[in-house]
Amino acid sequence: MHHLDIKGLEAAYGAVPVLSGIDLPVAKGDVIGLIGPSGSGKSTILRVLMGLIPPTAGTVTLEGNLVDYRDAAAVRRLRERVAIVFQQYNLFQNMTVLENVTVAPVKIRKRPKGEVETEARALLAKVGLGDKLDRFPDQLSGGQQQRVAIARALALKPEILLLDEVTAALDPELVSEVLDSIRLLAEDGMTMLIVSHEMGFIREVSSRVAFLDRGRIIEMDDARTIFDAPREERTRSFVSKILRH
Amino acid sequence: MFARLIEELPGFFGYYNVLFLGKAALATLGLSAIGCVVGTVLGLLLALIRMTGSRALAPLRWLAILFVETFRRVPFLVTLMLVFFSFQLSGADLPLFVVAAISVSLIAAAFLSEIIRGGFDSVHRNQWDAATAMNFGLLDTVRHVILPQAWRVILPPAFGFFVLFIKDTALASQIGVLELTYAGKVLNNKGFSAALVFAAILLIYFAISYPLSRFGARLEERLAPSRHQGP
Known part of the structure; x- marks a missing residue:
C-alpha cells in the first residue's frame, strides 16, 4: 500500500489553474524531490496536501484512507500525521524558539508540557x-530560523514531512546547515516531499524526482535518470539550464 | 474678574455642588468605562466573526459588516436618538443612563472592531498558514499567535479612541443624562460664572482621561514590547 497516493489532483487560484491533474504515488520512506520552474505548481501541491488550498478535483489517499478536504475533521486528522516546513519559516514572532516548538503539541494536542519540552530540547540540540532556546525568531539568522521550523515540524511527530523550498530564502553559506538536518531525516527513513532548487541536494537525497511544468508532472524517475538521461525534452532543457549555473 | 471668581469659590465648592459634580463625574466615568469595556469585548467578537471562513457563517459575517459599517457612519447623536426612541416605541421603560450606555456600547463596538481587525490584518499571512497547518483553530490562532503580535498595532489607536470617546459621552446630556457637561450647564445656569464652572469640568475630564492614557502606555509596554536586539 502507498503511504500517500495522489491521483488527478487539481487546484486553482481563482480562475487560474495551478495544478492540472497530478498523479504521485509515494511509498513509505520515499523521498520525493519536486523540481520545476517557478509557477509550475510544486509548492501548491504541498499546500493542497496540507489543506491550506482546497483541491478542485482528484483524490489524496493516506495509507488507504481517502482524505475528504471538505471535511474539517478529516483535514485535522491528516495534519496530525503530515507536517510542513515553509519557505519563509513562518515562525511565530511572539514566541521564543522553545515556545515555537512546544506550542502546538502542548496547546493543541494537549500533551504534558514537561515531556514535550524535553523532546523539544533534544530536537533543537x-x-x-x-x-538558542530563549531567543526570539528575529534574533536568529535565516538558517537558524529554518532549523527551528524543522524542529517545530518534527515535534509534531509526523509520518510525512513536506519541505517547501526550505533553503530558498537563505544565504548560500547557511544552506548547508539546513540540508544537513534534512539529510539526517532521510537517513532515518522519514517519508518526505521536498520542493527545492538545490539540484545537487535533490539529486543526493531523493529516491525519486518529479519534474513539473505548468501544473503537470512531466516526468518522474530516479534522480540519476532525471538529471543525466531525462526522456522528455522539457526536463532536459530545465535541468541543463539550472545545472549550468 | 479674578476677585469675583475667588469670591464665588466657597459657594461653588459647597456640599451640594460637590455632590452634584461628583455624581455627574461618575456618570461620565461610568458611560466611558462601559463603552470601552463592552465595546472592546463586542468589537473583538465582531472582528472574530469577520475572520471566520465557513460558508455556514456567511450570514453572520454580513450582519457583522452591516453593523460595523452602519454605526461607524452614523453620528453619535443620531445613534443616541435612535436607541432612545426605539426603546420608547417598544414601550420598554429603561433608565436614561441605560439607554446612553447601550448607545455608547454600540458605537464603541463598531469603531473598536475596525481597530482590532486592522491589528489582525497587520500580522503576516504566513503566521496563519503555520498555525492552520498545525491544527490551530480560529480562536487558538488568535489567542496564541495573532493577538500577541497585533497589540502593538491595536493599542495606540484604541486608546486614542477611548480618549475621544470620553468627550463624546457628553452627548448623552442631549437625552437628559446627568453627566459632566450637563452638570456644567446646570451650575452655570444657577449663576456661577462660566469660567469657574467649565474650568472645573475641564479638570475633571482631564482627571478621567489622563490616567487612561497612562494606563494605555503601560499596557503597550507590557503587551507589545519591542525586543529587536539583533541576532
Whole structure:
C-alpha cells in the first residue's frame, strides 16, 4: 500500500489553474524531490496536501484512507500525521524558539508540557540550536530560523514531512546547515516531499524526482535518470539550464 | 474678574455642588468605562466573526459588516436618538443612563472592531498558514499567535479612541443624562460664572482621561514590547 497516493489532483487560484491533474504515488520512506520552474505548481501541491488550498478535483489517499478536504475533521486528522516546513519559516514572532516548538503539541494536542519540552530540547540540540532556546525568531539568522521550523515540524511527530523550498530564502553559506538536518531525516527513513532548487541536494537525497511544468508532472524517475538521461525534452532543457549555473 | 471668581469659590465648592459634580463625574466615568469595556469585548467578537471562513457563517459575517459599517457612519447623536426612541416605541421603560450606555456600547463596538481587525490584518499571512497547518483553530490562532503580535498595532489607536470617546459621552446630556457637561450647564445656569464652572469640568475630564492614557502606555509596554536586539 502507498503511504500517500495522489491521483488527478487539481487546484486553482481563482480562475487560474495551478495544478492540472497530478498523479504521485509515494511509498513509505520515499523521498520525493519536486523540481520545476517557478509557477509550475510544486509548492501548491504541498499546500493542497496540507489543506491550506482546497483541491478542485482528484483524490489524496493516506495509507488507504481517502482524505475528504471538505471535511474539517478529516483535514485535522491528516495534519496530525503530515507536517510542513515553509519557505519563509513562518515562525511565530511572539514566541521564543522553545515556545515555537512546544506550542502546538502542548496547546493543541494537549500533551504534558514537561515531556514535550524535553523532546523539544533534544530536537533543537539535534539541529544545532540547543543554546538558542530563549531567543526570539528575529534574533536568529535565516538558517537558524529554518532549523527551528524543522524542529517545530518534527515535534509534531509526523509520518510525512513536506519541505517547501526550505533553503530558498537563505544565504548560500547557511544552506548547508539546513540540508544537513534534512539529510539526517532521510537517513532515518522519514517519508518526505521536498520542493527545492538545490539540484545537487535533490539529486543526493531523493529516491525519486518529479519534474513539473505548468501544473503537470512531466516526468518522474530516479534522480540519476532525471538529471543525466531525462526522456522528455522539457526536463532536459530545465535541468541543463539550472545545472549550468 | 479674578476677585469675583475667588469670591464665588466657597459657594461653588459647597456640599451640594460637590455632590452634584461628583455624581455627574461618575456618570461620565461610568458611560466611558462601559463603552470601552463592552465595546472592546463586542468589537473583538465582531472582528472574530469577520475572520471566520465557513460558508455556514456567511450570514453572520454580513450582519457583522452591516453593523460595523452602519454605526461607524452614523453620528453619535443620531445613534443616541435612535436607541432612545426605539426603546420608547417598544414601550420598554429603561433608565436614561441605560439607554446612553447601550448607545455608547454600540458605537464603541463598531469603531473598536475596525481597530482590532486592522491589528489582525497587520500580522503576516504566513503566521496563519503555520498555525492552520498545525491544527490551530480560529480562536487558538488568535489567542496564541495573532493577538500577541497585533497589540502593538491595536493599542495606540484604541486608546486614542477611548480618549475621544470620553468627550463624546457628553452627548448623552442631549437625552437628559446627568453627566459632566450637563452638570456644567446646570451650575452655570444657577449663576456661577462660566469660567469657574467649565474650568472645573475641564479638570475633571482631564482627571478621567489622563490616567487612561497612562494606563494605555503601560499596557503597550507590557503587551507589545519591542525586543529587536539583533541576532
